[in-house]
Amino acid sequence: MTAAGRQEWLDGVGEFARSRVAPAAAAWSLGASPGPEENAEAGRLGLFGIELPSEHGGGSYGFAGKAAACEILAAADFGFAMSVVNTHNVALRLSLSAADRIRERYLPDLLAGRKSACTALTEPGAGSDLAALATTAERSGDGWILNGEKSWIINGRHPGLCIVFAQTDRAAGLAGLGAFLVDLDGDGVRRHAIESGFSQTSIGTGGFVLTDTAVADDAMILPPGKAFRAIIEEINGARVYVAAMCCGMLKAGIATAAAYGARREVFGRKLEDHQAWRAVLAEAETDLAAARALTAEATGLVDRGEDARLAAAQAKIAAVETGQRHLPALLHAMGAEGLRPEHCLARHLGALQTAALADGANALLKQQVAKLSRQTTTTTEA
Ligand SMILES: Cc1cc2nc3c(=O)[nH]c(=O)nc-3n(C[C@H](O)[C@H](O)[C@H](O)COP(=O)(O)OP(=O)(O)OC[C@H]3O[C@@H](n4cnc5c(N)ncnc54)[C@H](O)[C@@H]3O)c2cc1C
Incomplete structure (x- = not known):
């Protein structure tokens, strides 16, 4: 990607932030949510694929491109910027680490802004201290069964996808953590919104409870031993x-x-x-x-x-x-x-x-x- 190409793209992001995000942001701070149109436009601008390579549908704008786009979007609305970049990060993780079946099934919807996504570490009993994560993943046949609760997750209130960090082997400590792709609209998932005194609906914070949630073997996006270092x-x-x-x-x-x-x-x-x-x-x-x-x-x-x-x-x-x-x-x-x-x-x-x-x-x-x-x-x- 040339410097001129990246600047032209950033100019488009700036125009989107000024004309679509900033005018809506006041309503988003008073309880309204961004609609599918804003996410679709963000998708057309390539905001969900900033760092992905072109063979996976991304723009190859690099981390510097991502930081610059984040600055522009947050100047208009921090919540929307965080929502977009969290979906982007899951798309990037699927591009880097997922099996072909998973990538081909989910990446197009993420890149087009049709589905949002999140990454869930935090739990009601564990925030800064990741060693205290209590969500478990247990082997079951050729898949995994997840149990636990996640809270304060950006985009967590929406139906969408989530990379859930769960403990596969408590004795191994942080090295026992694995990362699993979970469909938040699927069986065994109960989602809820989390509001705060700083009303910003656009960030979409929510939590969810996983009860005997079954995922396939290839939904393990990062195995124990690698997941903690990657996150x-x-x-x-x-x-x-x-x-x-x-x-x-x-x-x-x-x-x-x-x-x-x-x-x-x-x-x-x-x-x-x-x-x-x-x-x-x-x-x-x-x-x-x-x-x-x-x-x-x-x-x-x-x-x-x-x-x-x-x-x-x-x-x-x-x-x-x-x-x-x-x-x-x-x-x-x-x-x-x-x-x-x-x-x-x-x-x-x-x-x-x-x-x-x-x-x-x-x-x-x-x-x-x-x-x-x-x-x-x-x-x-x-
Ligand atoms: C808007 C929002 C979005 C978020 N999005 C996500 C998300 O997408 N995914 C996700 O997994 N999590 C998310 N989080 C959770 C966030 O990562 C946690 O809030 C953060 O890790 C802190 O954890 P905690 O809130 O449980 O605070 P705690 O860990 O309980 O800490 C409470 C206070 O004590 C301080 N503290 C902690 N340990 C020490 C220490 N050793 N010494 C001194 N002070 C200390 C902390 O700085 C904090 O001020 C989000 C949070 C917010 C508010």
Whole structure:
């Protein structure tokens, strides 16, 4: 893929975000959901196949293409961006690891946006601590039987597909985890929606209970021994595109406040003509530039297949906390007007709270930074 080809594609994503996602986002924060039309359009734009090779129907835009698209979509609506990228990630996993039968059966619907998909690790009793996952997968004939409950899963409320992480051998610990493709509309699955105080229906969070759910042998997408390592690598990349999304949300917040400051008059002058008011935007711009620089560095490392663990953790912490620091100030800078749902500020602020948890809670990422940077320092000193 040439740089010009990728830019042309990103311009199309930007137009879609501006013309279809942003205008609908206020309603999605008040309980409405994205419809099949938005998902079909996302499919036509290739958003569910960004990283897939062309022989599997993808666009081969690479990880950098994915991070850039995520930033653009999240600036319009974080929930929709997360929903799209989670379906994409399952499509990519099927492209990389699934048996031909599974790939041929499911990939076309995922790529076209006819079906959504999710990846389920979290359970009511296990979030950050993946060793505590209690969902089980037991051999039965030439297939598997799954039992357990998953919660807080993006796209989990929709009928669709899910890659479920389940324990095949408790004694083996994390190495016993396997990943299984489950049809959330099939027998033995009971789905439910999960709402939060930060209403964002577009992210589609839900949970489901698996009761003696039978899956075929080739539905094991990642075997024990490989599944844990693969998901940790995937989550590492997710930290980087979530950081890009947070940068996109803050950028949109700055643009919204700046546009308001250019038209609202107070004390005989435009808001933007008051130096103290402009300082709020200047501080946000400065910190955004720093968070984007870290995110760009981490994006490059993932894109080149290099070790991005430290950079990914630092980028996500910086981008989430920069947004959390500045969006309230930008909201305040718009007075009461900023609270209206047609502006993105309150919505993005709520989204940042969820970004702080998804794909590695910030407290745990700080532990990782402390550990990895100590290793780097020790190596440098030696
Ligand atoms: C909107 C949203 C979407 C999500 N989507 C998905 C999804 O698609 N798939 C999926 O599997 N999961 C998903 N999750 C779940 C998410 O991964 C978990 O919320 C996250 O792993 C944290 O787990 P927890 O909420 O159980 O918090 P806990 O693990 O119970 O942690 C509670 C708090 O304690 C802190 N903490 C934990 N351990 C330590 C420690 N050792 N030292 C200091 N502090 C600590 C955490 O940072 C957190 O602030 C989603 C969550 C949200 C909110």
